[in-house]
Amino acid sequence: MFDAAPTPISRKLRAAIEDEIVAGALLPGERLDETALAARFAVSRTPVREALNQLATSGLVEIRPRRGAIVASLTPERLYEMFEVMAELEAMAGRLAARRVSAAEIEALADAHAACGANRDDSDRYYAANETFHQAIYAASGNAFLAEQCRALQRRLRPYRRLQLRVRGRLATSFAEHEAIVAAIRTGEGEQVAELLRAHIRVQGERFSDLVAGLARLGAA
Amino acid sequence: MFDAAPTPISRKLRAAIEDEIVAGALLPGERLDETALAARFAVSRTPVREALNQLATSGLVEIRPRRGAIVASLTPERLYEMFEVMAELEAMAGRLAARRVSAAEIEALADAHAACGANRDDSDRYYAANETFHQAIYAASGNAFLAEQCRALQRRLRPYRRLQLRVRGRLATSFAEHEAIVAAIRTGEGEQVAELLRAHIRVQGERFSDLVAGLARLGAA
DNA sequence: GATGATTTGTACGTATGTATA
DNA sequence: ATATACATACGTACAAATCAT
Numbered sequence: 001m002f003d004a005a006p007t008p009i010s011r012k013l014r015a016a017i018e019d020e021i022v023a024g025a026l027l028p029g030e031r032l033d034e035t036a037l038a039a040r041f042a043v044s045r046t047p048v049r050e051a052l053n054q055l056a057t058s059g060l061v062e063i064r065p066r067r068g069a070i071v072a073s074l075t076p077e078r079l080y081e082m083f084e085v086m087a088e089l090e091a092m093a094g095r096l097a098a099r100r101v102s103a104a105e106i107e108a109l110a111d112a113h114a115a116c117g118a119n120r121d122d123s124d125r126y127y128a129a130n131e132t133f134h135q136a137i138y139a140a141s142g143n144a145f146l147a148e149q150c151r152a153l154q155r156r157l158r159p160y161r162r163l164q165l166r167v168r169g170r171l172a173t174s175f176a177e178h179e180a181i182v183a184a185i186r187t188g189e190g191e192q193v194a195e196l197l198r199a200h201i202r203v204q205g206e207r208f209s210d211l212v213a214g215l216a217r218l219g220a221a
Numbered sequence: 222m223f224d225a226a227p228t229p230i231s232r233k234l235r236a237a238i239e240d241e242i243v244a245g246a247l248l249p250g251e252r253l254d255e256t257a258l259a260a261r262f263a264v265s266r267t268p269v270r271e272a273l274n275q276l277a278t279s280g281l282v283e284i285r286p287r288r289g290a291i292v293a294s295l296t297p298e299r300l301y302e303m304f305e306v307m308a309e310l311e312a313m314a315g316r317l318a319a320r321r322v323s324a325a326e327i328e329a330l331a332d333a334h335a336a337c338g339a340n341r342d343d344s345d346r347y348y349a350a351n352e353t354f355h356q357a358i359y360a361a362s363g364n365a366f367l368a369e370q371c372r373a374l375q376r377r378l379r380p381y382r383r384l385q386l387r388v389r390g391r392l393a394t395s396f397a398e399h400e401a402i403v404a405a406i407r408t409g410e411g412e413q414v415a416e417l418l419r420a421h422i423r424v425q426g427e428r429f430s431d432l433v434a435g436l437a438r439l440g441a442a
Numbered sequence: 443g444a445t446g447a448t449t450t451g452t453a454c455g456t457a458t459g460t461a462t463a
Numbered sequence: 464a465t466a467t468a469c470a471t472a473c474g475t476a477c478a479a480a481t482c483a484t
Contacts, residue, residue, distance in 0.1 A: 057278035
C-alpha cells in the first residue's frame, strides 16, 4: 500500500476554500469567518488561518488586520488592468508556442479546440473546454514559469468570468477566433498568433469590466 | 500620537525574512528553522509559520510537508524562464508608458536615470538606482496590477542579481540602454520602447542563467 | 531495522483590538 | 461616550512524522 501522502490539513483546506471561491460558492466581498470555517471543515482555527493567509498572499482573499478576512473583490479598473496583463501574457505564450510547439502539443491543442466546438451549445461546458484550450497554449509555450503565471491569473479571474454567462453570440465568435489561432500556430506565424490572442482576451476584459462596473453602479457592498 | 497602525507581528516578520532573503543574508537552499527564527525574533512559532506560509505562496521559500522550509532555489532553466517573462512584462510596461506617461512621471524617470549616471562607478549603488529607474517605468505604465507583478518578479529575482556583481563594462552598457529607453518614451514610440526593454532585460537573463548554470556545474547542493 | 531526538502540524486558551448597543 | 460582545493574533501544549543514530 502507498503511504497515502500525508498531506497537511492546511493544504487541503487552502485548496478547498480556493475551489469554493473560484467556483463561486463564496462570492466576492463575502466574509470568511475563521470559527465558522473551522466548524464546517471540522478542524481547529489554526489550519484555517494558515489557509487564509496563503490565499491572501495569492490575492484571492483580503485580510484586514483585526477585522477579518473577506473574499477579495476587484474594482472594475483593477479587473481591466488584470485582463490587460492577461492578454499580454497569453500573447507571449502564443508567440512562443508558434515557434516551439511539438507535434504532440499541437495535437492536444487541436483536440481541445474540437472539444470547444462540440460544446458550442452549452456555455458551462464550453467554458471548461475553453480553459483547457488556453492551457494547451500555455503548455506549448515551453516556458513552465509563464504557464504557471497564466494559469494563476486565469484562476484568479474565474469568479468574474462566471458572471458573464451567456453573452449573445460570444461562443461562436470565440470559437472562430480559436480557429484562426490554431491555424497561425500551425504555420508558425508568431506575431500573428500574439496579435490574435491579445485581441481575443482583451475583448473579454472589456466586457467583464463593463459588466462589473454595471453591477457596482447598482450598489453592491 | 498616531495609533501606529497595529501591524500584526506576522506581517513584520514576513517583511523581515523576505528582506534577508532578497538581500542575500539567507541563501537559496538554506534551511529556515521555525524554532530558530522564532527565537531570533523573540516571538513564538505561530507568527513565524504564518510568515513562512505567505513567503511560500509568493515563491520565495519552499515548504515541503513535514520536512520544513528552505529558501527557494531556482534551476538555471527556471531562471531563464523567469527572465523571459520579466522581459515581456517590462516591455509591456514600457509600451504603455510611452502612451500614457504624465509630465511628473517622465520627470521622475529622468531623475532616476540621472541617479544611475551619478553612480556608474559603484555597482551596489548603481543597482539600487537601477531598480528605482525600472520602477519608475512600471509606475508610468498606468497599470497598477502590472506594476505590482513587475515589482514582485524583480524582487524574486534579486537574490540572483546579486551574484552578477560587477561584470566588466555592463554598467556603462546598461546606462546607455536606459538613455535610449528614456528618449523613446519621451517621443512616445511605444513599440521601440518595448523592443529596447525586452533586449535590455533578456541580456541579463542570459547572463544570469549562464552564471547559475556555471555554479550548478561546480556541484552545489 | 528499531529507537530516540528533533521538528513539524494541529488544538486550544488568553489577551487585545474592533464593532455595536 | 461607555460598556459589552465578539473575532482575531499570538502563545503554549500535545501529537505525529521525519531524521539520525
